[in-house]
Amino acid sequence: MSRYKKAFDALKKKKEGAIMPFAVIGDPDYETSLKIVKILAEKGDMLELGIPFSDPIADGPTIQRADARALKNGFDTDRIFDFIREVRKFTDKPIGLLVYYNLMYQYGVDRFCNKAKESGADSILAADLSLEESNDFIEAAGKNKIDTIFLVTQLTNTERLKKILERAKGFVYIVNVLGVTGARADLGKATLELIKRVRVHTKLSLCAGFGISKPEHVKAVLKAGADGAIVGSAIVKIIEENQNDKERMLKEIEEYLGVMKGGVLKNKRIKLNNF
Numbered sequence: 001m002s003r004y005k006k007a008f009d010a011l012k013k014k015k016e017g018a019i020m021p022f023a024v025i026g027d028p029d030y031e032t033s034l035k036i037v038k039i040l041a042e043k044g045d046m047l048e049l050g051i052p053f054s055d056p057i058a059d060g061p062t063i064q065r066a067d068a069r070a071l072k073n074g075f076d077t078d079r080i081f082d083f084i085r086e087v088r089k090f091t092d093k094p095i096g097l098l099v100y101y102n103l104m105y106q107y108g109v110d111r112f113c114n115k116a117k118e119s120g121a122d123s124i125l126a127a128d129l130s131l132e133e134s135n136d137f138i139e140a141a142g143k144n145k146i147d148t149i150f151l152v153t154q155l156t157n158t159e160r161l162k163k164i165l166e167r168a169k170g171f172v173y174i175v176n177v178l179g180v181t182g183a184r185a186d187l188g189k190a191t192l193e194l195i196k197r198v199r200v201h202t203k204l205s206l207c208a209g210f211g212i213s214k215p216e217h218v219k220a221v222l223k224a225g226a227d228g229a230i231v232g233s234a235i236v237k238i239i240e241e242n243q244n245d246k247e248r249m250l251k252e253i254e255e256y257l258g259v260m261k262g263g264v265l266k267n268k269r270i271k272l273n274n275f
Helices: 003-013 030-043 061-072 077-088 101-107 109-119 135-143 158-167 189-199 215-224 233-241 246-262
Strands: 018-024 047-050 095-099 123-126 172-175 206-209 228-231
Touching: 003 018, 018 030, 018 061, 018 206, 018 233, 018 246, 030 047, 030 077, 030 246, 047 061, 047 077, 061 233, 077 095, 077 109, 095 101, 101 109, 101 123, 109 123, 109 135, 123 135, 158 189, 172 189, 189 206, 189 215, 215 228, 215 246, 228 246, 233 246
Parallel strands: 018 047, 018 228, 047 095, 095 123, 172 206, 206 228
Antiparallel strands: none
């Protein structure tokens, strides 16, 4: 049984949804990043970790700046896999990697998938890889027993959705908003309709991301039929705003995820709308 299935099945028995926190590996530095991910693993149900890239076209300014900070610290692909091995020493929860395909292509797609599996990753989402050009990725991931995550948006028609679902494993990533990543004040009606539309066509777990920053966002997507919520930019913003006070940074991340998991907004010190 895969880590994803085990985790989602356990949560369903408790009638809970998954919180999947995101951070960019190496932001703001190696040691602090490791401490951050340890908190994400303790407070979240599964992890999504971004591999820093120079041109992250699917990401908004908050995560773009996080990528720049990590790259400035000298992170390369091999060091990323070393980082994941360190993470595996303190958690058995599912780990998904968010990567841009140029990085995979330059490294070697099969080699990248092999290293990802060896280091302890469970899935890969290549954010800028189209379905039509995904054959090499699908083949390499399958050979190395890596789950393949694909994005579904409000513009995905039914025919294309069915093709995506044929190739998706682990879970399906529901993109809440049109545009790049970044916390939003509200989720639109179209987001909830998209979740319901995808739910009809698959038994795979659905995780909603892009714009999730409040407990009420989590409640809304779960009520619409999602199995989990991905929280990224709100966490990365806390990192950005507290680079000169690492203790406060870690404390605020821990408190914030406690609020998100608990579904009650208690910590008024955390700015949720200014992204």
